[in-house]
Amino acid sequence: MSGAMTERHMLGEDEAAPLAGLAARVRALTEAAVLTGVGADEARAVADEIAALTERLRAVRRDAPPFLVTDGHRMDRQGGNPVTGVLNPIAPPVDLDVTADGIVRAEFTLSDVYEGPPSYVHGGMSAMVLDQALGMAAAQTGVGGMTATLELRYRRPTPLGVPLTVEAKASRVEGRKIYASGTIAGPDGRVTVEATAMFVTPQHFLVHER
Ligand SMILES: CCCCCCCCCCCCCCCC(=O)SCCNC(=O)CCNC(=O)[C@H](O)C(C)(C)COP(=O)(O)OP(=O)(O)OC[C@H]1O[C@@H](n2cnc3c(N)ncnc32)[C@H](O)[C@@H]1OP(=O)(O)O
Numbered sequence: 488m489s490g491a492m493t494e495r496h497m498l499g500e501d502e503a504a505p506l507a508g509l510a511a512r513v514r515a516l517t518e519a520a521v522l523t524g525v526g527a528d529e530a531r532a533v534a535d536e537i538a539a540l541t542e543r544l545r546a547v548r549r550d551a552p553p554f555l556v557t558d559g560h561r562m563d564r565q566g567g568n569p570v571t572g573v574l575n576p577i578a579p580p581v582d583l584d585v586t587a588d589g590i591v592r593a594e595f596t597l598s599d600v601y602e603g604p605p606s607y608v609h610g611g612m613s614a615m616v617l618d619q620a621l622g623m624a625a626a627q628t629g630v631g632g633m634t635a636t637l638e639l640r641y642r643r644p645t646p647l648g649v650p651l652t653v654e655a656k657a658s659r660v661e662g663r664k665i666y667a668s669g670t671i672a673g674p675d676g677r678v679t680v681e682a683t684a685m686f687v688t689p690q691h692f693l694v695h696e697r
Pocket residue numbers: 488562563618619620622623626630631632633634635636663664687688689690692
């Protein structure tokens with residue numbers, strides 16, 4: 488894993504900003520595609536235009552998503568991350584912050600693109616947001632690790648289109664195992680999803696870090 492990290496193209500702010508803008512437009516396009524009511528001919532015409540734009544972007548292709556040059560405090564330097572990545576149109580994106588006492592937190596809103604049961608957030612999407620938040624909380628303890636277990640308790644439906652809060656914190660470290668827990672809450676502060684997870688630092692990653 489660490490080998491792959493060092494080989495990534497690093498994007499400075501000037502390079503990243505227009506690509507983040509591109510991702511934001513594609514994000515809007517995705518929502519428009521899910522909700523559009525245009526007729527068949529217009530849908531085909533737009534699809535052809537999008538295919539042409541896709542080819543323009545493919546003209547210069549990297550081997551892997553680039554990383555962002557960060558200020559050193561942030562852990563979400565993976566621009567292509569599907570939860571936090573500003574370069575990834577499928578990311579909401581969730582802007583996770585870390586407080587001085589190791590709490591990882593963000594406010595975020597999920598659009599209709601993430602619908603599971605009608606008018607509510609897909610449970611897999613909640614799991615993905617929590618996996619990321621708990622993983623970042625685990626990384627606050629030192630090296631961080633790969634998700635070995637992730638247990639979710641869906642207490643009540645999570646609403647779409649309103650501000651949600653995700654919070655996570657590491658609880659303990661036992662050797663290479665890091666335990667963390669967290670929640671997603673609705674705008675009324677009531678918890679909709681609870682999560683606990685164990686992350687394991689791969690042995691080879693510790694060797695690379697020395
Ligand atoms: C790499 C670090 C970068 C971090 C940088 C931070 C970046 C900023 C934050 C990003 C946050 C991202 C958040 C998303 C994170 C993902 O999405 S990760 C992707 C999903 N997870 C995976 O694909 C993991 C796949 N599994 C594996 O790679 C390996 O099985 C693992 C988990 C690394 C463990 O492998 P291993 O080191 O060979 O483990 P092993 O020596 O067999 O076992 C060690 C101990 O853990 C226990 N254990 C291992 N696996 C399990 C399990 N699944 N269940 C229960 N116990 C287990 C063993 O029983 C053993 O316990 P003890 O006998 O010591 O008591």
